[in-house]
Amino acid sequence: MIKKNDLILTGIILIIALAAILFMTLTREEGGVVVVTVDGEVYKTLPLDEDTTLLIGDEQGDYNVLKIEDGEAAMTEANCPDKICVMHRSIHYDHESIICLPHKVAVEIQNGEESNVDIITN
Numbered sequence: 001m002i003k004k005n006d007l008i009l010t011g012i013i014l015i016i017a018l019a020a021i022l023f024m025t026l027t028r029e030e031g032g033v034v035v036v037t038v039d040g041e042v043y044k045t046l047p048l049d050e051d052t053t054l055l056i057g058d059e060q061g062d063y064n065v066l067k068i069e070d071g072e073a074a075m076t077e078a079n080c081p082d083k084i085c086v087m088h089r090s091i092h093y094d095h096e097s098i099i100c101l102p103h104k105v106a107v108e109i110q111n112g113e114e115s116n117v118d119i120i121t122n
């Protein structure tokens with residue numbers, strides 16, 4: 001026999017579960033952002049879920065091309081001497097970054113997906 005209190009308790013648990021699912025869905029929709037810093041200062045913040053191409057250039061003619069596509073950010077072009085940033089694979093996990101040392105340009109993912117590696121180390 002099911003008691004009235006049990007039904008209420010089940011209802012409360014269901015509501016909490018639904019609220020949790022809703023909360024997770026909402027925060028996931030918010031998505032991650034790509035923070036571009038030049039010489040330690042924030043140059044631009046871009047949403048990771050919008051395909052864009054950003055030219056990061058300065059007066060000396062140094063430039064980096066950041067491309068955001070399919071939720072991943074990558075440096076597709078640069079005229080720096082080492083090209084390490086261009087060779088770096090695309091990033092999309094939280095706190096992953098691509099740094100161009102010669103141009104002092106850094107691209108970092110914030111509030112992105114949790115990477116498996118991070119979960120293990122934590």
Ligand SMILES: [Zn+2]
Pocket residue numbers: 078080081082083084085086099100101102103
């Ligand atoms: Zn570079």
